Amino acid sequence: MKARALVAWGIVFLAPALWAGESVLYSVTEQSVAYPATNRPVAVSVAEDKTDVFAIDPETGKKRLVFSDANAEFMIMPGGRTPPGIVAAGRRIFSVAVDRQAWANGRQSMMAVYELSTDGSGKARKVFEVDNFSNLFVSPSGSKIGYFIDGTVEAYMIRGTATGKLLRTVRIQSGTIYGEVSAVAWAPDGERILFSLGLSGDGDDTFWNNPDSPVGTYVMREDDAAAPTRLAPEAELHYRAPGKELDISEGATLIGVLPDGQYLLSDSTTPLYTLDLVKKTQRSIPANEFLGTMTSLGSSSRLSPSGRQLALTTTQNKYEKQSKPTVTSTVSLWALELESGKPSKLLSFAIPDTTRDFKGPWINLIGWLQD
Numbered sequence: 091m092k093a094r095a096l097v098a099w100g101i102v103f104l105a106p107a108l109w110a111g112e113s114v115l116y117s118v119t120e121q122s123v124a125y126p127a128t129n130r131p132v133a134v135s136v137a138e139d140k141t142d143v144f145a146i147d148p149e150t151g152k153k154r155l156v157f158s159d160a161n162a163e164f165m166i167m168p169g170g171r172t173p174p175g176i177v178a179a180g181r182r183i184f185s186v187a188v189d190r191q192a193w194a195n196g197r198q199s200m201m202a203v204y205e206l207s208t209d210g211s212g213k214a215r216k217v218f219e220v221d222n223f224s225n226l227f228v229s230p231s232g233s234k235i236g237y238f239i240d241g242t243v244e245a246y247m248i249r250g251t252a253t254g255k256l257l258r259t260v261r262i263q264s265g266t267i268y269g270e271v272s273a274v275a276w277a278p279d280g281e282r283i284l285f286s287l288g289l290s291g292d293g294d295d296t297f298w299n300n301p302d303s304p305v306g307t308y309v310m311r312e313d314d315a316a317a318p319t320r321l322a323p324e325a326e327l328h329y330r331a332p333g334k335e336l337d338i339s340e341g342a343t344l345i346g347v348l349p350d351g352q353y354l355l356s357d358s359t360t361p362l363y364t365l366d367l368v369k370k371t372q373r374s375i376p377a378n379e380f381l382g383t384m385t386s387l388g389s390s391s392r393l394s395p396s397g398r399q400l401a402l403t404t405t406q407n408k409y410e411k412q413s414k415p416t417v418t419s420t421v422s423l424w425a426l427e428l429e430s431g432k433p434s435k436l437l438s439f440a441i442p443d444t445t446r447d448f449k450g451p452w453i454n455l456i457g458w459l460q461d
């Protein structure tokens with residue numbers, strides 16, 4: 091049997107209101123030894139990171155530095171090295187980070203969630219400490235943060251961002267609902283949470299057309315008042331077209347929810363489409379030709395708060411045969427208009443040879459910042 095490949099996806103759920111100013115958030119990280127030495131009381135030669143967070147206006151192409159940990163006592167743990175650790179909601183940014191001195195002393199599990207300033211000042215506020223994590227996600231208002239304890243996929247934790255207080259632990263799996271969680275996020279009302287389940291292996295239940303398969307997208311109340319239920323039968327989430335054969339080994343990837351309630355999805359044969367589960371209508375985004383053979387936009391795309399644009403990254407690899415073969419990559423950041431399907435390249439970022447001791451720099455798409 092074919093093993094099902096899991097792809098983490100970043101869902102953005104939209105509130106009814108539209109915002110005029112929207113900038114794409116991304117981070118650039120580079121690694122060096124003992125960087126910077128002045129950030130801790132004891133100088134130790136150890137590989138560390140510096141992460142700069144930028145916002146770029148897709149209309150003008152103008153970018154600005156939003157935050158940098160260059161002079162902070164902590165080091166941001168970027169999505170490129172750990173599960174997604176920087177998230178944004180509205181005008182707020184949160185990140186998982188580790189104390190630089192603790193990192194130098196080998197206590198790399200001593201992490202905390204910080205709220206980052208967005209004015210370039212480099213100021214930050216510790217919200218709460220966290221011992222390993224995955225799938226960090228934030229409520230639409232930014233008042234609550236959820237996350238999984240790394241290695242635990244049966245439940246997630248929810249904390250308030252004002253005090254860092256643990257509000258509740260929510261169980262999402264049971265004897266009938268089980269699998270590998272690849273993402274979780276709040277719905278626009280801030281009360282419901284959606285998450286996806288997948289399976290890998292050789293069992294028949296890895297194929298979603300099996301009635302016993304748990305593969306799919308689920309919804310539940312944040313307070314765990316009711317058991318999770320499917321958003322819709324998995325077959326209804328895929329794009330259907332004459333002559334198109336559905337891939338039963340890959341679930342549909344939910345990217346976001348549009349202001350009119352339609353869902354923005356991607357599957358293995360149609361890179362981007364909208365789906366109205368009430369009216370039972372669908373629309374393929376005109377940019378599918380541009381997206382080409384991309385089988386999933388989940389981890390490489392973020393929907394804007396207004397629902398008008400999709401930020402995404404594409405990667406081109408260049409192979410060179412030398413005495414020691416090298417692979418260099420160019421990552422491009424795009425803003426895609428969903429109505430017209432028109433893509434606009436915001437920037438390109440060259441990544442050095444990744445076949446050796448890769449130390450960066452590298453780039454990660456975070457999401458959107460409301461101006």
